[in-house]
Amino acid sequence: MQLSTPRIFSREEIEQVIQRSEVLTAIEAGFVLYSMGEVQTPSTTHLQFENPDGEVHLKAGYIVGEPYYVINVVSGFFNNYATYGLPNNDGLMLLHRRETGELVAILLDHGLLTDIRTAAAGAIAAKYLAPRHVTAIGIVGTGTQARLQLAWLSEVIDCTEVVVWGRSEERLAQYVEDMGDQYHITTTLEMSYLTERCNLIVTTTASKAPLLFAEQIQPGTHITAIGADIAGKQELDPRILYSADLVVADSINQCLEFGELSNASEMLLRVTELGSVIENPYLQRQNDNQITVADLTGIAAQDAKIATLVYRRLLERE
Amino acid sequence: MQLSTPRIFSREEIEQVIQRSEVLTAIEAGFVLYSMGEVQTPSTTHLQFENPDGEVHLKAGYIVGEPYYVINVVSGFFNNYATYGLPNNDGLMLLHRRETGELVAILLDHGLLTDIRTAAAGAIAAKYLAPRHVTAIGIVGTGTQARLQLAWLSEVIDCTEVVVWGRSEERLAQYVEDMGDQYHITTTLEMSYLTERCNLIVTTTASKAPLLFAEQIQPGTHITAIGADIAGKQELDPRILYSADLVVADSINQCLEFGELSNASEMLLRVTELGSVIENPYLQRQNDNQITVADLTGIAAQDAKIATLVYRRLLERE
Numbered sequence: 001m002q003l004s005t006p007r008i009f010s011r012e013e014i015e016q017v018i019q020r021s022e023v024l025t026a027i028e029a030g031f032v033l034y035s036m037g038e039v040q041t042p043s044t045t046h047l048q049f050e051n052p053d054g055e056v057h058l059k060a061g062y063i064v065g066e067p068y069y070v071i072n073v074v075s076g077f078f079n080n081y082a083t084y085g086l087p088n089n090d091g092l093m094l095l096h097r098r099e100t101g102e103l104v105a106i107l108l109d110h111g112l113l114t115d116i117r118t119a120a121a122g123a124i125a126a127k128y129l130a131p132r133h134v135t136a137i138g139i140v141g142t143g144t145q146a147r148l149q150l151a152w153l154s155e156v157i158d159c160t161e162v163v164v165w166g167r168s169e170e171r172l173a174q175y176v177e178d179m180g181d182q183y184h185i186t187t188t189l190e191m192s193y194l195t196e197r198c199n200l201i202v203t204t205t206a207s208k209a210p211l212l213f214a215e216q217i218q219p220g221t222h223i224t225a226i227g228a229d230i231a232g233k234q235e236l237d238p239r240i241l242y243s244a245d246l247v248v249a250d251s252i253n254q255c256l257e258f259g260e261l262s263n264a265s266e267m268l269l270r271v272t273e274l275g276s277v278i279e280n281p282y283l284q285r286q287n288d289n290q291i292t293v294a295d296l297t298g299i300a301a302q303d304a305k306i307a308t309l310v311y312r313r314l315l316e317r318e
Numbered sequence: 319m320q321l322s323t324p325r326i327f328s329r330e331e332i333e334q335v336i337q338r339s340e341v342l343t344a345i346e347a348g349f350v351l352y353s354m355g356e357v358q359t360p361s362t363t364h365l366q367f368e369n370p371d372g373e374v375h376l377k378a379g380y381i382v383g384e385p386y387y388v389i390n391v392v393s394g395f396f397n398n399y400a401t402y403g404l405p406n407n408d409g410l411m412l413l414h415r416r417e418t419g420e421l422v423a424i425l426l427d428h429g430l431l432t433d434i435r436t437a438a439a440g441a442i443a444a445k446y447l448a449p450r451h452v453t454a455i456g457i458v459g460t461g462t463q464a465r466l467q468l469a470w471l472s473e474v475i476d477c478t479e480v481v482v483w484g485r486s487e488e489r490l491a492q493y494v495e496d497m498g499d500q501y502h503i504t505t506t507l508e509m510s511y512l513t514e515r516c517n518l519i520v521t522t523t524a525s526k527a528p529l530l531f532a533e534q535i536q537p538g539t540h541i542t543a544i545g546a547d548i549a550g551k552q553e554l555d556p557r558i559l560y561s562a563d564l565v566v567a568d569s570i571n572q573c574l575e576f577g578e579l580s581n582a583s584e585m586l587l588r589v590t591e592l593g594s595v596i597e598n599p600y601l602q603r604q605n606d607n608q609i610t611v612a613d614l615t616g617i618a619a620q621d622a623k624i625a626t627l628v629y630r631r632l633l634e635r636e
Contacts, residue, residue: 003408003428008326040367045360047378047387054419058378058389060365069365071376071391073412075419090321090419092412094391101372101393101408106424110321 006094006103009314011110017313018116020155023306027120028278030063030305031250035275038064041300044254046230052079055230061300068095068104068311072303074114078206089115089144093307105311113310117302119148121250121274122202122224125294127156128277128284129248130200130222136161138198140191140211140235142171145204145226147179153202160184163194165211192216203227203235214239217291224294231258236293238264245290246283247271251299259295324421327632329428335631336434338473341624345438346596348381348623349568353593356382359618362572364548370397373548379618386413386422386629390621392432396524407433407462411625423629431628435620437466439568439592440520440542443612445474446595446602447566448518448540452477456516458509458529458553460484460493463522463544468497471520478502481512483529510534521545521553532557535609542612549576554611556582563608564601565589569617577613 033039041061048055054077062069074091081088091111095104107113134157139146142164150162162183166172172187179185188194194201195216201223205211212223214237227235241247241264249255249271256265274294277283285292351357359379366373372395380387392409399406409429413422425431452475457464460482468480480501484490490505497503506512513519513534519541523529530541532555545553559565559582567573567589574583592612595601603610 003405005328005426010323040365042363042365042376045363045376045378047358047360047380049358049380049387049416052417054416056378056387056389056414056419058360058363058376060363060374060376062365062367069367069374071374073389073421075414077417077419080418084418086418086420087321090414090421092421094410096374096393096408098367098372099370099395100398100402100404101374101395102404103391103408103410103426108323108421 003102007105009105009107011108011112013314014107014109014112014310017310017317020152022309023116023120024123024155026305026309027117027302028124030301031124031275032278033063033275034251034299034301035273039301039304040064052077052083054078057229059298059300059303061304062098063301063304066304066308067098068304068308069098070095070300070304070307072114072300074111093303095307095311107307107310113306114298115144115148117306118145118226118296118298119152121296121302122149122226123152123156124278125224125248125274125296126153126200126222129246129292129294130157131220131285131288134159134200136163136198138194138201139164139204140194140201141204141227142166142168142175143204146175149202149204149226150179150183157200162186163188163197165189165191165194205235206233207235208232209234210237211235212240213237214243219289219291222285222292224296225260226296228259229297231262234260234263236260241267241293243291244293246285246292248274248277248292248294250274250296254297254299255295259297261295321420325423327423327425329426329430331632332425332427332430332628335628335635338470340627341434341438342441342473344623344627345435345620346442348619349442349593350596351381351593352569352617352619353591357619357622358382370395370401372396375547377616377618377621379622380416381619381622384622384626385416386622386626387416388413388618388622388625390432390618392429411621413625413629425625425628431624432616433462433466435624436463436544436614436616437470439614439620440467440544441470441474442596443542443566443592443614444471444518444540447564447610447612448475449538449603449606452518454479454481454516456512456519457482457522458512458519459522459545460486460489461522464493465497467520467522467544468501475518480504481506481515483509483512523553524551525553526550527552528555529553530558531555532561537607537609540603540610542614543578544614546577547615549580552578552581554578559585559611561609562611564603564610566592566595566610566612568592568614572615572617573613577615579613
């Protein structure tokens with residue numbers, strides 16, 4: 001008997017089966033299982049490039065008892081758009097049968113599922129950690145995640161007042177053009193303008209130095225930091241983590257390696273994992289004065305959950 | 319502009335463009351470039367499974383100045399054949415453009431290119447380390463690599479006298495049926511029968527304990543050990559490495575992590591890399607009494623070289 005040929009699905013096919021509510025449920029379950037030790041995953045592997053700058057992230061893992069293991073390959077080459085007019089990101093996910101290692105499906109998503117599971121994680125963090133009344137949502141950055149995080153937050157947060165910070169007037173204007181129909185958006189080049197008005201902040205940049213500082217953060221603010229996903233990236237002043245009431249990591253190990261926590265490792269004893277926060281109300285926000293931070297680096301449990309869900313839905317459509 | 323859809327090639331298409339001599343040249347160049355520091359590659363990542371036993375190896379890397387980076391995914395699920403009649407191995411290689419991260423080709427080789435680059439490495443090791451006159455080739459094991467290593471040795475060693483060791487009479491008989499047309503093959507269940515007659519030995523098993531012991535090895539023997547490719551596997555008594563005149567690793571770092579060298583790390587200062595051996599005659603076998611050992615774990619430089627060569631040949635055929 002021969003190994004079968006894998007099924008191959010395009011980004012367009014994958015896009016059609018995404019339903020936000022069930023994706024959120026699946027990803028949330030993935031975080032819980034990860035924090036229960038039910039996810040087998042080696043360390044994330046990175047390839048880094050200079051001239052032109054680029055990076056590749058390889059994540060692999062499986063949830064104990066589930067039928068597939070998943071490998072996620074995603075690249076970021078940061079001059080693609082400027083140099084070639086190409087998207088900066090590419091990627092794919094591979095589903096293998098856990099019993100036999102057979103490759104059953106190639107999800108040629110060009111990074112879409114990684115973008116989505118990252119946005120879903122931001123929404124889940126906000127669900128458990130944002131203050132009850134969000135005055136305005138602050139988005140730091142103007143790229144793909146700056147859009148997707150906002151879009152997915154609407155699943156859990158009822159607020160359409162938005163402040164967006166960016167470095168380029170042109171990109172800020174483009175952001176408003178793309179997102180302005182559904183939100184009331186103010187743009188700014190000054191971070192303090194954003195931090196004064198927003199008590200739910202999502203940082204989505206590839207910055208290598210802090211963009212937000214401790215003295216700027218108002219009591220009651222929740223910050224989700226998703227930019228730092230490889231050694232060298234950093235968006236938050238470590239003093240924000242030191243002074244926060246709650247610091248939550250998607251994976252403590254991974255965030256210590258290359259998340260915001262890697263710049264604040266003395267915090268270790270005070271950090272909880274998102275999976276534990278989801279399961280335990282005592283680990284969630286307790287009042288509207290606490291400052292909370294979620295450090296999200298992206299974990300294989302999210303990949304395994306979203307790839308398996310999408311594959312099942314793709315098969316059902318046939 | 320959108321990212322392009324990758325080209326997808328089947329195992330059958332890939333098989334048709336394999337030419338042994340140019341594969342050997344390319345892989346040899348890969349080892350040299352690796353030992354010169356011209357290959358960027360993170361640590362190999364493994365996923366391990368129990369019930370049923372399985373393992374997945376993820377290797378990624380690129381050669382500085384070459385147009386593609388390559389990711390190799392290969393799995394071994396050791397009960398596949400017995401339980402389902404399926405091959406134990408599956409795999410694929412992904413070629414991405416180094417400038418942009420675009421996925422340009424998926425080589426759906428089901429592990430073929432990994433098998434071939436491993437066999438090619440064995441031939442290259444023998445080319446520089448085998449004694450001038452090989453009395454008989456000893457093959458330890460009866461699986462895919464036991465066949466391929468012998469087949470590829472014929473590119474560099476002119477000897478058709480073969481002793482094959484295995485644990486199962488049935489699998490030994492099958493080996494003779496498959497390979498007996500081109501070689502004069504004797505089979506044995508006794509390792510000492512093999513070590514007494516052979517001065518070029520290739521070990522190809524998934525053993526987790528030594529199969530060959532120091533006192534069995536005749537002066538003048540070269541051993542290529544390819545089985546140990548993940549923590550816990552071992553084919554050689556560490557005393558073979560301690561007493562050998564030359565010990566060569568495909569990658570010193572990787573062999574220390576999970577090759578035979580991982581059981582003999584005190585050897586570190588005496589080990590050279592295959593790439594250096596290829597380039598430097600003084601590091602090759604010096605006489606017919608030396609005992610030499612090559613510890614091969616498989617490196618991303620081999621994957622990058624074979625995938626790039628095969629992709630180029632596939633495009634030329636169109």
